[in-house]
Amino acid sequence: xxxxxxxxxxxxxRHMAGAAAAMLxxxxxxxxxxxxxxESGHVLLLPTGYYLAGGALAVAASFLALxxxxxxxxxRIWQRKQPLGRFGDGPRTVVSLLSFVFFAVLVAAGFWGxxxxxxxxLPLTVWTLLWAGLTLLHGLFGNxxxxxxxxxxxxxxxxxxxxxxxxARSRLVEGIGLWPAVVLFLAFAWxxxxxxxxxxxxxxxVAAGGYWLASFVAMLVLGYNQWSQxxxxxxxxxxxxxxxxxxxxxxxxxxxxxxxxxxxxTTPLPASGVAFALLAxxxxxxxxxxxxxxxxxxxxxxxxDYPGRTALIGxxxxxxxxxxxxxxxxxxxxxxxxxxxxxxxxxxxxxAGLLVWSIVPIALAYHIAHYMTALLxxxxxxVVALSDPFARGWDLFGTAHMHVSAGIVAGAHSAWxxxxxxxxxxxxxxxxxxxxxxxxxxxxxxxxxxxxxSQVPLTVLMIAYTVFGLxxxxxxxxx
Numbered sequence: 001x002x003x004x005x006x007x008x009x010x011x012x013x014r015h016m017a018g019a020a021a022a023m024l025x026x027x028x029x030x031x032x033x034x035x036x037x038x039e040s041g042h043v044l045l046l047p048t049g050y051y052l053a054g055g056a057l058a059v060a061a062s063f064l065a066l067x068x069x070x071x072x073x074x075x076r077i078w079q080r081k082q083p084l085g086r087f088g089d090g091p092r093t094v095v096s097l098l099s100f101v102f103f104a105v106l107v108a109a110g111f112w113g114x115x116x117x118x119x120x121x122l123p124l125t126v127w128t129l130l131w132a133g134l135t136l137l138h139g140l141f142g143n144x145x146x147x148x149x150x151x152x153x154x155x156x157x158x159x160x161x162x163x164x165x166x167x168a169r170s171r172l173v174e175g176i177g178l179w180p181a182v183v184l185f186l187a188f189a190w191x192x193x194x195x196x197x198x199x200x201x202x203x204x205x206v207a208a209g210g211y212w213l214a215s216f217v218a219m220l221v222l223g224y225n226q227w228s229q230x231x232x233x234x235x236x237x238x239x240x241x242x243x244x245x246x247x248x249x250x251x252x253x254x255x256x257x258x259x260x261x262x263x264x265x266t267t268p269l270p271a272s273g274v275a276f277a278l279l280a281x282x283x284x285x286x287x288x289x290x291x292x293x294x295x296x297x298x299x300x301x302x303x304x305d306y307p308g309r310t311a312l313i314g315x316x317x318x319x320x321x322x323x324x325x326x327x328x329x330x331x332x333x334x335x336x337x338x339x340x341x342x343x344x345x346x347x348x349x350x351x352a353g354l355l356v357w358s359i360v361p362i363a364l365a366y367h368i369a370h371y372m373t374a375l376l377x378x379x380x381x382x383v384v385a386l387s388d389p390f391a392r393g394w395d396l397f398g399t400a401h402m403h404v405s406a407g408i409v410a411g412a413h414s415a416w417x418x419x420x421x422x423x424x425x426x427x428x429x430x431x432x433x434x435x436x437x438x439x440x441x442x443x444x445x446x447x448x449x450x451x452x453x454s455q456v457p458l459t460v461l462m463i464a465y466t467v468f469g470l471x472x473x474x475x476x477x478x479x
Contacts, residue, residue, distance in 0.1 A: 058467065081257055087253075099148050119384075126204060128375065135364075138245065151228070152224065157221060179271050181233040189283035191321060194313055194320065243263045259361075273356075282324040284330075286320050340455035342454035362469070366425075366426055
């Protein structure tokens with residue numbers, strides 16, 4: 001990742017607080033720094049005061065949410081809907097076909113465009129506009145990927161040629177859950193975080209084109225819905241994030257709801273779904289942790305003499321897997337301790353499958369905080385590169401000669417707004433996560449007191465999660 005840090009000095013007390021938080025983070029939930037591999041934007045270090053105040057506010061908000069907000073009152077709030085109109089599926093095929101054409105142009109640009117990751121539109125689109133920006137849009141507007149994905153339109157055109165054979169073959173995958181998506185997401189995370197050159201345009205073009213082709217063949221053979229709901233990890237990931245969005249589309253009607261309300265309408269995920277959600281969080285968390293001075297020093301690497309990704313493949317691979325295993329173990333441990341405090345009544349598997357949805361608000365909040373500066377700066381590079389995708393001197397959108405300014409995130413005034421937005425997003429996300437978890441626990445136990453007791457261990461982990469996210473924004477990083 002191409003990344004630079006601002007020159008904000010860190011006091012000794014800050015280093016001590018950061019090291020303590022990182023040690024705690026190794027035993028709690030990961031941060032959700034939905035990372036991309038070509039970040040070049042400035043990352044402004046969060047001041048220590050914000051870090052400490054944010055942790056204190058998270059503790060206070062958690063206590064108030066558990067002690068003073070009855071789930072019955074929350075349920076009435078969650079169920080409120082404001083109708084906005086109708087929105088049909090008519091243009092979906094056309095939008096997907098246009099998305100496919102755009103994707104094909106990007107892959108071609110990866111092979112025949114500029115070799116510079118900051119001048120080629122493929123890595124900028126994949127790692128900034130798609131992985132960082134589109135994730136944020138899903139948290140605001142709902143499941144856009146069901147329209148924008150580059151498979152649906154081509155599948156609608158070719159699927160009639162297969163007749164009924166695809167529906168018969170689809171039965172082969174009905175019992176495998178989301179395990180194909182888990183495997184593919186792990187491969188994606190390894191490529192993004194461990195591979196020596198994930199932003200190399202040609203290398204990324206091979207990976208992206210190969211994934212599109214393999215997924216399209218699976219959709220033709222097994223059926224679009226079967227594979228998109230079990231193996232197409234991007235669609236599954238975006239659909240999970242979209243559960244937080246205040247916009248809901250049901251029976252071609254649009255409604256406005258409270259952010260996070262749709263998380264309460266979910267059914268418990270199977271074991272493979274829980275694993276997918278935890279892997280999504282742990283992998284992006286490892287991206288944030290793996291570049292800190294603390295992590296590099298822990299593995300005998302001098303952060304001031306960063307050796308490059310190739311030298312860290314072994315360490316990175318073990319860290320990626322270990323982070324997932326630690327997260328899964330601690331999540332299940334928190335649920336088990338909560339069940340002991342509340343008493344029997346909720347079976348472990350449904351409880352895990354339901355309560356894992358409560359992590360989504362914190363994950364999305366840290367995504368906003370972590371990628372705010374990258375989107376502001378790298379987004380400008382993307383606008384420039386898209387106007388001349390093959391480096392031929394074109395100016396398709398009149399932006400090829402636009403000046404990219406990092407000053408948008410520089411200066412005291414900009415830094416103040418960015419710091420407040422970052423810290424505020426994480427704290428608000430934490431509060432919403434506690435409220436969602438409390439309401440889900442009430443569904444499991446049917447009693448306010450038992451639901452609150454069951455949430456104490458998970459709330460402690462959520463608080464540590466929030467503190468860890470704030471620490472990651474306040475500690476220097478290398479690479």
